[in-house]
Amino acid sequence: MDFGQYFTMLISVIFINNFVLSRFLGICPYIGVSKKLDSAIGMGFAVTFVMTVASAVTWSVYTFMLNPQSNIFPKIGEMGVDLTFLRTIAFIIVIASLVQLVEIVLQKTSPVLYSALGIFLPLITTNCAILGVAVLNIDQELTFIESLVQGFGAGIGFTLAIVLMAGLREKLEMSNIPKPLRGVPIAFIMASLMSLAFQGFSGLSL
Protein backbone atom coordinates (compact mmCIF):
# COMPACT_ATOMS: atom_id res chain seq x y z
CA MET A 1 0.00 0.00 0.00
CA ASP A 2 1.48 3.30 -0.99
CA PHE A 3 0.94 6.78 0.32
CA GLY A 4 -1.95 7.46 -2.08
CA GLN A 5 -3.98 4.66 -0.64
CA TYR A 6 -3.43 5.88 2.93
CA PHE A 7 -4.60 9.29 1.82
CA THR A 8 -7.70 7.78 0.20
CA MET A 9 -8.41 5.94 3.42
CA LEU A 10 -8.01 9.12 5.44
CA ILE A 11 -10.44 11.08 3.25
CA SER A 12 -12.86 8.18 3.28
CA VAL A 13 -12.95 7.91 7.07
CA ILE A 14 -13.16 11.67 7.58
CA PHE A 15 -15.90 12.49 5.10
CA ILE A 16 -17.62 9.45 3.63
CA ASN A 17 -17.67 7.17 6.63
CA ASN A 18 -17.55 9.90 9.25
CA PHE A 19 -17.88 8.18 12.62
CA VAL A 20 -20.44 10.55 14.00
CA LEU A 21 -22.46 11.48 10.97
CA SER A 22 -22.47 8.23 9.00
CA ARG A 23 -21.82 5.50 11.53
CA PHE A 24 -23.60 7.30 14.40
CA LEU A 25 -20.93 6.45 16.93
CA GLY A 26 -19.91 8.85 19.71
CA ILE A 27 -23.21 10.74 19.69
CA CYS A 28 -23.00 11.27 23.45
CA PRO A 29 -19.98 13.61 23.53
CA TYR A 30 -21.09 14.98 20.15
CA ILE A 31 -24.27 16.39 21.67
CA GLY A 32 -22.98 16.85 25.21
CA VAL A 33 -19.76 18.79 24.63
CA SER A 34 -20.72 20.80 21.56
CA LYS A 35 -22.14 23.82 23.35
CA LYS A 36 -18.94 25.82 23.24
CA LEU A 37 -16.36 25.97 20.50
CA ASP A 38 -13.43 25.87 22.93
CA SER A 39 -14.49 22.71 24.68
CA ALA A 40 -15.50 21.12 21.37
CA ILE A 41 -11.99 21.62 20.03
CA GLY A 42 -10.50 20.20 23.24
CA MET A 43 -12.81 17.22 23.04
CA GLY A 44 -12.00 16.68 19.37
CA PHE A 45 -8.27 16.59 19.99
CA ALA A 46 -8.67 14.32 22.99
CA VAL A 47 -10.72 11.89 20.89
CA THR A 48 -8.21 12.01 18.02
CA PHE A 49 -5.37 11.31 20.40
CA VAL A 50 -7.11 8.46 22.18
CA MET A 51 -8.37 6.91 18.95
CA THR A 52 -4.91 6.86 17.38
CA VAL A 53 -3.25 5.38 20.44
CA ALA A 54 -6.09 2.93 21.02
CA SER A 55 -5.94 1.75 17.39
CA ALA A 56 -2.27 0.92 17.76
CA VAL A 57 -2.64 -0.83 21.08
CA THR A 58 -5.80 -2.79 20.37
CA TRP A 59 -4.45 -3.93 17.02
CA SER A 60 -1.36 -5.28 18.80
CA VAL A 61 -3.40 -6.90 21.55
CA TYR A 62 -5.67 -8.59 19.06
CA THR A 63 -2.94 -9.73 16.71
CA PHE A 64 -0.43 -10.97 19.23
CA MET A 65 -2.62 -12.09 22.10
CA LEU A 66 -6.02 -13.15 20.83
CA ASN A 67 -5.67 -14.16 17.20
CA PRO A 68 -4.61 -17.84 17.00
CA GLN A 69 -2.88 -17.39 13.62
CA SER A 70 -0.44 -14.66 14.62
CA ASN A 71 -0.19 -15.28 18.36
CA ILE A 72 3.13 -14.73 20.11
CA PHE A 73 2.60 -18.21 21.51
CA PRO A 74 2.17 -20.31 18.36
CA LYS A 75 1.17 -23.23 20.57
CA ILE A 76 -2.23 -21.65 21.12
CA GLY A 77 -2.98 -21.74 17.43
CA GLU A 78 -1.81 -25.31 17.16
CA MET A 79 -4.04 -26.38 20.04
CA GLY A 80 -7.03 -24.82 18.28
CA VAL A 81 -7.73 -22.33 21.07
CA ASP A 82 -9.49 -19.28 19.67
CA LEU A 83 -9.48 -16.34 22.07
CA THR A 84 -10.99 -13.80 19.66
CA PHE A 85 -14.26 -13.83 21.60
CA LEU A 86 -12.37 -11.85 24.29
CA ARG A 87 -12.00 -8.95 21.88
CA THR A 88 -14.46 -6.50 23.41
CA ILE A 89 -13.48 -6.97 27.05
CA ALA A 90 -9.77 -6.99 26.29
CA PHE A 91 -10.09 -3.79 24.27
CA ILE A 92 -12.03 -2.05 27.01
CA ILE A 93 -9.50 -2.97 29.68
CA VAL A 94 -6.56 -1.92 27.56
CA ILE A 95 -8.05 1.36 26.36
CA ALA A 96 -9.29 2.34 29.81
CA SER A 97 -5.97 1.77 31.53
CA LEU A 98 -4.08 3.38 28.70
CA VAL A 99 -6.13 6.54 28.90
CA GLN A 100 -5.74 6.54 32.67
CA LEU A 101 -2.00 6.23 32.27
CA VAL A 102 -1.85 9.04 29.74
CA GLU A 103 -3.88 11.22 32.05
CA ILE A 104 -1.55 10.60 35.00
CA VAL A 105 1.54 11.28 32.95
CA LEU A 106 0.08 14.38 31.33
CA GLN A 107 -0.93 15.84 34.66
CA LYS A 108 2.66 15.69 35.83
CA THR A 109 4.60 16.47 32.70
CA SER A 110 2.39 18.93 30.86
CA PRO A 111 -0.13 20.76 33.04
CA VAL A 112 -1.12 22.98 30.11
CA LEU A 113 -2.05 20.07 27.88
CA TYR A 114 -3.68 18.38 30.86
CA SER A 115 -5.99 21.29 31.55
CA ALA A 116 -6.90 21.37 27.85
CA LEU A 117 -7.46 17.64 27.38
CA GLY A 118 -7.48 16.28 30.90
CA ILE A 119 -11.11 16.75 31.78
CA PHE A 120 -12.24 15.12 28.54
CA LEU A 121 -9.99 12.08 28.74
CA PRO A 122 -11.91 10.14 31.41
CA LEU A 123 -15.15 10.97 29.61
CA ILE A 124 -14.16 9.16 26.44
CA THR A 125 -12.15 6.21 27.71
CA THR A 126 -14.52 3.53 26.52
CA ASN A 127 -16.74 5.65 24.40
CA CYS A 128 -18.44 3.70 21.61
CA ALA A 129 -16.57 5.65 18.95
CA ILE A 130 -13.22 4.61 20.43
CA LEU A 131 -14.26 1.00 20.80
CA GLY A 132 -15.87 1.21 17.37
CA VAL A 133 -12.69 2.19 15.61
CA ALA A 134 -10.78 -0.58 17.39
CA VAL A 135 -13.33 -3.21 16.40
CA LEU A 136 -13.63 -1.94 12.82
CA ASN A 137 -9.86 -2.13 12.40
CA ILE A 138 -10.04 -5.82 13.20
CA ASP A 139 -13.19 -6.52 11.19
CA GLN A 140 -11.73 -4.91 8.09
CA GLU A 141 -8.51 -6.92 8.60
CA LEU A 142 -6.31 -3.85 8.36
CA THR A 143 -2.56 -3.81 8.82
CA PHE A 144 -0.94 -1.94 11.71
CA ILE A 145 -0.24 1.20 9.68
CA GLU A 146 -3.73 1.13 8.16
CA SER A 147 -5.23 0.85 11.64
CA LEU A 148 -3.27 3.89 12.74
CA VAL A 149 -4.46 5.84 9.71
CA GLN A 150 -8.05 4.80 10.28
CA GLY A 151 -7.87 5.69 13.99
CA PHE A 152 -6.32 9.07 13.31
CA GLY A 153 -8.76 9.79 10.49
CA ALA A 154 -11.75 8.82 12.59
CA GLY A 155 -10.56 11.24 15.27
CA ILE A 156 -10.15 14.05 12.75
CA GLY A 157 -13.62 13.24 11.40
CA PHE A 158 -15.04 13.44 14.90
CA THR A 159 -13.24 16.73 15.52
CA LEU A 160 -14.60 18.14 12.27
CA ALA A 161 -18.16 17.11 13.11
CA ILE A 162 -18.10 18.38 16.71
CA VAL A 163 -16.41 21.67 15.83
CA LEU A 164 -18.92 22.36 13.06
CA MET A 165 -21.70 21.47 15.44
CA ALA A 166 -20.36 23.73 18.19
CA GLY A 167 -20.05 26.63 15.74
CA LEU A 168 -23.66 26.15 14.71
CA ARG A 169 -24.89 25.81 18.27
CA GLU A 170 -23.14 29.00 19.33
CA LYS A 171 -25.06 30.77 16.55
CA LEU A 172 -28.25 29.05 17.66
CA GLU A 173 -27.95 30.61 21.12
CA MET A 174 -28.64 33.96 19.52
CA SER A 175 -31.47 32.90 17.28
CA ASN A 176 -35.16 32.77 17.94
CA ILE A 177 -36.13 29.13 18.35
CA PRO A 178 -39.58 27.92 19.42
CA LYS A 179 -39.40 27.31 23.16
CA PRO A 180 -40.06 23.53 23.16
CA LEU A 181 -37.19 23.00 20.71
CA ARG A 182 -34.54 24.95 22.58
CA GLY A 183 -31.40 23.16 23.73
CA VAL A 184 -30.93 19.51 22.90
CA PRO A 185 -33.99 19.03 20.61
CA ILE A 186 -32.81 21.56 18.05
CA ALA A 187 -29.30 20.11 18.36
CA PHE A 188 -30.66 16.71 17.35
CA ILE A 189 -32.50 18.21 14.38
CA MET A 190 -29.35 19.99 13.32
CA ALA A 191 -27.26 16.85 13.76
CA SER A 192 -29.61 14.96 11.47
CA LEU A 193 -29.42 17.70 8.84
CA MET A 194 -25.62 17.64 9.05
CA SER A 195 -25.73 13.89 8.70
CA LEU A 196 -27.87 14.23 5.58
CA ALA A 197 -25.38 16.72 4.20
CA PHE A 198 -22.50 14.35 4.85
CA GLN A 199 -24.35 11.58 3.02
CA GLY A 200 -23.60 13.64 -0.06
CA PHE A 201 -19.96 12.62 0.23
CA SER A 202 -20.90 9.01 -0.44
CA GLY A 203 -21.00 9.87 -4.14
CA LEU A 204 -17.33 10.84 -3.97
CA SER A 205 -15.30 8.42 -6.07
CA LEU A 206 -11.83 7.86 -4.72
Next chain:
Amino acid sequence: MNPVFTYTLVSLGGVSFLLGAVLAYASKRFAVVVDPKIEEIVDSLPGANCGGCGYAGCAAYAEAVVKNGIDATLCAPGGASVVQNIAKILGLEDVLTVRKVAYLHCAGTKEKAKDKYEYDGLKDCRSAALLAGGHKTCEYGCLGFGSCVAVCKFDALVMGEDGLPQVDMEKCTGCGACVKECPKKLFDLLPDTTKIYLACSSHAKGKEAKQACSVGCIGCSICVKVTDSEAISMNNNLPKIDYSASMNLILANYKCPTKSYLDLAPKRPYMTIDPNKCKGHGKCKEVCPVKKCVTGEEGDVFQINSQVCIGCGLCLEVCPEKAIRVIGAMGYVNMDMSQ
Protein backbone atom coordinates in the same frame (compact mmCIF):
# COMPACT_ATOMS: atom_id res chain seq x y z
CA MET B 1 -9.34 -28.29 32.23
CA ASN B 2 -10.56 -26.75 29.02
CA PRO B 3 -7.57 -24.99 27.39
CA VAL B 4 -9.78 -22.05 26.28
CA PHE B 5 -10.66 -21.41 29.91
CA THR B 6 -7.04 -21.57 31.01
CA TYR B 7 -5.75 -19.33 28.29
CA THR B 8 -8.53 -16.81 28.85
CA LEU B 9 -7.67 -16.66 32.52
CA VAL B 10 -3.94 -16.41 31.90
CA SER B 11 -4.04 -13.88 29.07
CA LEU B 12 -6.68 -11.51 30.42
CA GLY B 13 -5.48 -11.89 34.00
CA GLY B 14 -1.91 -11.31 32.92
CA VAL B 15 -2.73 -8.24 30.90
CA SER B 16 -4.92 -6.80 33.66
CA PHE B 17 -2.24 -7.43 36.26
CA LEU B 18 0.40 -5.83 34.08
CA LEU B 19 -1.73 -2.77 33.38
CA GLY B 20 -2.64 -2.47 37.05
CA ALA B 21 1.01 -2.59 38.04
CA VAL B 22 1.93 0.04 35.45
CA LEU B 23 -0.88 2.31 36.65
CA ALA B 24 0.11 1.87 40.27
CA TYR B 25 3.71 2.73 39.46
CA ALA B 26 2.69 5.71 37.36
CA SER B 27 0.41 7.12 40.00
CA LYS B 28 3.34 7.09 42.44
CA ARG B 29 6.00 8.18 39.99
CA PHE B 30 3.92 10.97 38.48
CA ALA B 31 2.04 11.98 41.61
CA VAL B 32 1.05 15.63 41.53
CA VAL B 33 1.31 17.48 44.78
CA VAL B 34 -2.05 19.05 45.54
CA ASP B 35 -2.44 21.62 48.27
CA PRO B 36 -3.56 19.47 51.23
CA LYS B 37 -5.92 22.26 52.23
CA ILE B 38 -8.01 21.61 49.13
CA GLU B 39 -8.50 17.99 50.06
CA GLU B 40 -9.32 18.88 53.64
CA ILE B 41 -11.92 21.35 52.50
CA VAL B 42 -13.40 18.87 50.05
CA ASP B 43 -13.72 16.41 52.92
CA SER B 44 -15.47 18.93 55.13
CA LEU B 45 -17.95 19.97 52.44
CA PRO B 46 -21.25 18.06 52.22
CA GLY B 47 -20.31 16.51 48.87
CA ALA B 48 -23.77 16.92 47.39
CA ASN B 49 -22.32 18.78 44.37
CA CYS B 50 -25.48 20.86 44.32
CA GLY B 51 -23.79 23.82 42.67
CA GLY B 52 -25.45 26.27 45.03
CA CYS B 53 -22.14 28.08 45.50
CA GLY B 54 -21.90 28.76 41.77
CA TYR B 55 -19.07 26.31 41.13
CA ALA B 56 -19.13 23.03 39.21
CA GLY B 57 -19.05 20.98 42.39
CA CYS B 58 -17.65 20.72 45.88
CA ALA B 59 -14.11 20.04 44.64
CA ALA B 60 -14.19 23.01 42.27
CA TYR B 61 -15.42 25.25 45.06
CA ALA B 62 -12.72 24.01 47.44
CA GLU B 63 -10.07 24.77 44.85
CA ALA B 64 -11.50 28.24 44.27
CA VAL B 65 -11.54 28.93 48.00
CA VAL B 66 -7.90 27.96 48.45
CA LYS B 67 -6.39 29.27 45.23
CA ASN B 68 -8.45 32.35 44.45
CA GLY B 69 -9.50 33.31 47.96
CA ILE B 70 -13.20 33.02 47.14
CA ASP B 71 -15.62 33.72 49.97
CA ALA B 72 -15.68 30.71 52.29
CA THR B 73 -19.30 31.22 53.25
CA LEU B 74 -20.92 30.23 49.97
CA CYS B 75 -21.81 26.65 50.89
CA ALA B 76 -25.43 26.96 51.92
CA PRO B 77 -26.21 23.25 52.49
CA GLY B 78 -23.19 22.91 54.78
CA GLY B 79 -24.31 25.74 56.98
CA ALA B 80 -22.37 27.39 59.73
CA SER B 81 -20.44 24.31 60.84
CA VAL B 82 -18.88 23.84 57.40
CA VAL B 83 -17.97 27.49 57.16
CA GLN B 84 -16.22 27.29 60.51
CA ASN B 85 -14.37 24.16 59.42
CA ILE B 86 -13.19 25.86 56.26
CA ALA B 87 -12.15 28.90 58.24
CA LYS B 88 -10.19 26.65 60.59
CA ILE B 89 -8.46 24.90 57.70
CA LEU B 90 -7.55 28.20 56.11
CA GLY B 91 -6.44 29.58 59.46
CA LEU B 92 -8.95 32.40 59.40
CA GLU B 93 -10.89 33.84 62.26
CA ASP B 94 -14.32 32.39 62.78
CA VAL B 95 -16.61 33.80 60.21
CA LEU B 96 -20.05 34.29 61.59
CA THR B 97 -22.74 33.27 59.20
CA VAL B 98 -26.42 33.57 59.31
CA ARG B 99 -28.17 30.38 58.33
CA LYS B 100 -30.59 31.13 55.57
CA VAL B 101 -33.73 29.22 54.76
CA ALA B 102 -36.49 29.57 52.20
CA TYR B 103 -39.54 31.66 53.01
CA LEU B 104 -42.68 31.60 50.90
CA HIS B 105 -44.02 35.07 50.33
CA CYS B 106 -47.59 34.04 49.71
CA ALA B 107 -50.41 33.02 52.03
CA GLY B 108 -53.05 32.55 49.36
CA THR B 109 -54.43 29.14 50.20
CA LYS B 110 -57.14 27.46 48.13
CA GLU B 111 -59.80 29.15 50.25
CA LYS B 112 -58.22 32.57 50.55
CA ALA B 113 -57.04 33.15 46.98
CA LYS B 114 -59.75 32.91 44.36
CA ASP B 115 -59.43 31.16 41.01
CA LYS B 116 -60.21 32.96 37.79
CA TYR B 117 -60.64 29.80 35.72
CA GLU B 118 -60.43 26.08 36.12
CA TYR B 119 -57.02 24.77 35.11
CA ASP B 120 -56.98 21.23 33.78
CA GLY B 121 -53.49 20.97 32.30
CA LEU B 122 -50.16 19.57 33.37
CA LYS B 123 -49.77 19.67 37.16
CA ASP B 124 -46.75 21.89 37.03
CA CYS B 125 -46.49 25.50 38.14
CA ARG B 126 -44.44 26.64 35.20
CA SER B 127 -46.79 25.24 32.59
CA ALA B 128 -49.78 26.53 34.56
CA ALA B 129 -48.19 29.98 34.69
CA LEU B 130 -47.97 30.02 30.89
CA LEU B 131 -51.74 30.07 30.54
CA ALA B 132 -52.73 33.68 31.21
CA GLY B 133 -50.41 33.86 34.20
CA GLY B 134 -52.01 30.93 36.00
CA HIS B 135 -55.47 30.06 37.24
CA LYS B 136 -55.37 32.31 40.30
CA THR B 137 -57.04 35.68 40.11
CA CYS B 138 -53.96 37.05 41.83
CA GLU B 139 -51.29 37.02 39.15
CA TYR B 140 -48.52 37.10 41.79
CA GLY B 141 -49.65 34.24 44.00
CA CYS B 142 -48.73 30.62 44.50
CA LEU B 143 -50.25 28.23 41.94
CA GLY B 144 -49.94 25.30 44.31
CA PHE B 145 -48.75 22.54 41.97
CA GLY B 146 -45.58 22.05 43.94
CA SER B 147 -42.86 22.50 41.33
CA CYS B 148 -40.77 23.74 44.26
CA VAL B 149 -41.48 20.53 46.20
CA ALA B 150 -40.33 18.46 43.23
CA VAL B 151 -37.08 20.36 42.90
CA CYS B 152 -36.16 20.23 46.61
CA LYS B 153 -33.40 17.69 47.15
CA PHE B 154 -33.60 17.78 50.91
CA ASP B 155 -37.27 16.92 51.53
CA ALA B 156 -37.63 20.32 53.12
CA LEU B 157 -40.74 21.24 51.18
CA VAL B 158 -44.10 19.55 51.53
CA MET B 159 -47.30 20.41 49.72
CA GLY B 160 -49.83 21.35 52.35
CA GLU B 161 -53.49 20.44 52.09
CA ASP B 162 -54.28 24.13 51.92
CA GLY B 163 -52.54 24.31 48.54
CA LEU B 164 -49.37 26.03 49.69
CA PRO B 165 -45.92 24.47 50.05
CA GLN B 166 -44.64 24.32 53.61
CA VAL B 167 -40.99 24.82 54.44
CA ASP B 168 -39.40 22.57 57.02
CA MET B 169 -37.00 25.04 58.61
CA GLU B 170 -34.87 22.26 60.08
CA LYS B 171 -34.34 20.41 56.82
CA CYS B 172 -34.02 23.46 54.58
CA THR B 173 -30.39 24.06 53.65
CA GLY B 174 -30.94 27.30 51.82
CA CYS B 175 -29.67 25.89 48.53
CA GLY B 176 -32.04 28.16 46.65
CA ALA B 177 -33.35 25.56 44.19
CA CYS B 178 -36.95 26.50 44.93
CA VAL B 179 -36.14 30.19 44.59
CA LYS B 180 -35.03 29.54 41.03
CA GLU B 181 -37.82 27.10 40.23
CA CYS B 182 -40.86 29.13 41.28
CA PRO B 183 -42.28 30.89 38.20
CA LYS B 184 -43.83 33.52 40.45
CA LYS B 185 -40.58 34.15 42.37
CA LEU B 186 -42.33 33.66 45.68
CA PHE B 187 -39.43 32.16 47.59
CA ASP B 188 -36.71 34.14 49.22
CA LEU B 189 -33.76 33.08 51.37
CA LEU B 190 -33.90 34.86 54.70
CA PRO B 191 -31.98 34.46 57.96
CA ASP B 192 -33.64 31.68 59.91
CA THR B 193 -34.06 34.07 62.82
CA THR B 194 -36.72 35.86 60.80
CA LYS B 195 -39.99 35.18 62.53
CA ILE B 196 -42.29 37.82 61.12
CA TYR B 197 -42.29 38.13 57.36
CA LEU B 198 -44.52 39.48 54.64
CA ALA B 199 -46.45 36.58 53.18
CA CYS B 200 -47.58 38.34 50.05
CA SER B 201 -45.92 39.32 46.80
CA SER B 202 -48.81 41.11 45.14
CA HIS B 203 -48.07 44.40 43.48
CA ALA B 204 -51.75 44.76 42.63
CA LYS B 205 -53.62 47.90 43.61
CA GLY B 206 -55.79 47.82 46.72
CA LYS B 207 -59.13 46.94 45.15
CA GLU B 208 -57.77 44.32 42.79
CA ALA B 209 -55.71 42.71 45.54
CA LYS B 210 -58.68 42.60 47.85
CA GLN B 211 -60.88 40.95 45.24
CA ALA B 212 -58.26 38.34 44.41
CA CYS B 213 -57.25 37.21 47.87
CA SER B 214 -58.45 37.80 51.40
CA VAL B 215 -54.92 38.01 52.79
CA GLY B 216 -53.39 39.94 49.91
CA CYS B 217 -51.43 43.10 50.56
CA ILE B 218 -53.47 46.10 49.46
CA GLY B 219 -50.52 48.44 49.57
CA CYS B 220 -51.89 50.63 52.35
CA SER B 221 -48.33 51.22 53.65
CA ILE B 222 -49.46 51.20 57.29
CA CYS B 223 -46.66 48.76 58.13
CA VAL B 224 -44.08 51.13 56.67
CA LYS B 225 -45.42 54.03 58.74
CA VAL B 226 -45.59 52.18 62.05
CA THR B 227 -42.24 50.43 61.71
CA ASP B 228 -40.28 53.64 61.18
CA SER B 229 -37.17 52.00 59.77
CA GLU B 230 -35.15 52.54 56.61
CA ALA B 231 -35.20 48.81 56.00
CA ILE B 232 -38.86 48.89 55.06
CA SER B 233 -40.28 50.99 52.27
CA MET B 234 -43.08 50.88 49.73
CA ASN B 235 -42.22 49.59 46.29
CA ASN B 236 -45.02 49.51 43.74
CA ASN B 237 -47.88 48.77 46.13
CA LEU B 238 -45.90 46.29 48.20
CA PRO B 239 -43.64 46.88 51.19
CA LYS B 240 -40.05 46.07 50.42
CA ILE B 241 -38.31 44.75 53.49
CA ASP B 242 -34.64 44.20 54.16
CA TYR B 243 -34.87 41.34 56.62
CA SER B 244 -31.18 41.42 57.42
CA ALA B 245 -31.61 44.77 59.14
CA SER B 246 -32.58 44.76 62.76
CA MET B 247 -36.09 46.07 63.18
CA ASN B 248 -39.30 45.38 64.98
CA LEU B 249 -42.00 44.06 62.70
CA ILE B 250 -44.35 43.11 65.54
CA LEU B 251 -46.26 46.33 65.16
CA ALA B 252 -46.43 46.01 61.39
CA ASN B 253 -47.83 42.52 61.80
CA TYR B 254 -50.38 43.77 64.32
CA LYS B 255 -51.49 46.77 62.32
CA CYS B 256 -51.71 45.05 58.93
CA PRO B 257 -55.42 45.27 57.99
CA THR B 258 -55.26 42.25 55.65
CA LYS B 259 -53.14 39.98 57.85
CA SER B 260 -50.58 39.75 55.08
CA TYR B 261 -47.77 39.20 57.57
CA LEU B 262 -47.06 35.86 59.17
CA ASP B 263 -45.51 35.34 62.58
CA LEU B 264 -43.70 32.03 63.06
CA ALA B 265 -43.03 32.51 66.76
CA PRO B 266 -45.22 30.11 68.72
CA LYS B 267 -45.65 32.64 71.49
CA ARG B 268 -44.68 36.26 71.89
CA PRO B 269 -43.33 37.66 75.14
CA TYR B 270 -45.51 40.14 76.96
CA MET B 271 -44.87 43.08 79.26
CA THR B 272 -45.82 43.60 82.85
CA ILE B 273 -45.56 46.66 85.05
CA ASP B 274 -43.92 46.39 88.42
CA PRO B 275 -46.60 47.92 90.73
CA ASN B 276 -43.96 48.98 93.26
CA LYS B 277 -42.01 51.01 90.73
CA CYS B 278 -44.86 52.48 88.70
CA LYS B 279 -45.43 56.13 89.55
CA GLY B 280 -48.34 56.53 87.20
CA HIS B 281 -46.79 58.79 84.54
CA GLY B 282 -48.91 57.08 81.90
CA LYS B 283 -46.32 57.29 79.12
CA CYS B 284 -46.85 53.61 78.41
CA LYS B 285 -50.52 54.12 77.78
CA GLU B 286 -49.74 56.92 75.34
CA VAL B 287 -47.44 54.85 73.17
CA CYS B 288 -49.24 51.52 73.38
CA PRO B 289 -50.69 50.75 69.94
CA VAL B 290 -53.05 48.10 71.28
CA LYS B 291 -56.53 48.90 72.56
CA LYS B 292 -57.29 47.90 76.13
CA CYS B 293 -53.72 46.74 76.72
CA VAL B 294 -52.56 49.29 79.25
CA THR B 295 -55.22 50.18 81.80
CA GLY B 296 -55.21 52.64 84.63
CA GLU B 297 -55.53 56.40 85.27
CA GLU B 298 -52.74 58.93 85.46
CA GLY B 299 -51.28 59.05 88.97
CA ASP B 300 -52.50 55.56 89.60
CA VAL B 301 -50.64 52.27 89.11
CA PHE B 302 -50.96 51.12 85.51
CA GLN B 303 -51.49 47.53 84.45
CA ILE B 304 -50.84 45.61 81.24
CA ASN B 305 -53.31 43.00 80.05
CA SER B 306 -51.08 40.06 79.20
CA GLN B 307 -53.82 38.55 77.03
CA VAL B 308 -53.82 41.38 74.51
CA CYS B 309 -50.19 42.56 74.78
CA ILE B 310 -48.44 41.88 71.46
CA GLY B 311 -44.97 42.26 72.94
CA CYS B 312 -43.94 45.17 70.73
CA GLY B 313 -41.91 46.66 73.55
CA LEU B 314 -42.66 50.32 72.77
CA CYS B 315 -43.56 50.99 76.38
CA LEU B 316 -40.16 49.73 77.60
CA GLU B 317 -38.36 52.68 76.12
CA VAL B 318 -40.66 55.41 77.38
CA CYS B 319 -41.14 54.40 81.01
CA PRO B 320 -39.15 56.93 83.10
CA GLU B 321 -39.15 54.60 86.12
CA LYS B 322 -38.00 51.52 84.18
CA ALA B 323 -40.89 49.73 85.78
CA ILE B 324 -41.75 47.52 82.81
CA ARG B 325 -40.40 44.00 82.51
CA VAL B 326 -40.55 41.45 79.74
CA ILE B 327 -41.99 38.03 80.46
CA GLY B 328 -41.03 35.10 78.32
CA ALA B 329 -38.67 36.83 75.91
CA MET B 330 -36.53 33.88 74.96
CA GLY B 331 -34.88 35.00 71.79
CA TYR B 332 -38.02 35.37 69.77
CA VAL B 333 -37.42 38.98 68.99
CA ASN B 334 -34.53 40.61 67.23
CA MET B 335 -34.70 43.74 69.29
CA ASP B 336 -32.83 44.29 72.49
CA MET B 337 -35.20 43.91 75.42
CA SER B 338 -32.66 43.62 78.16
CA GLN B 339 -33.08 47.14 79.54
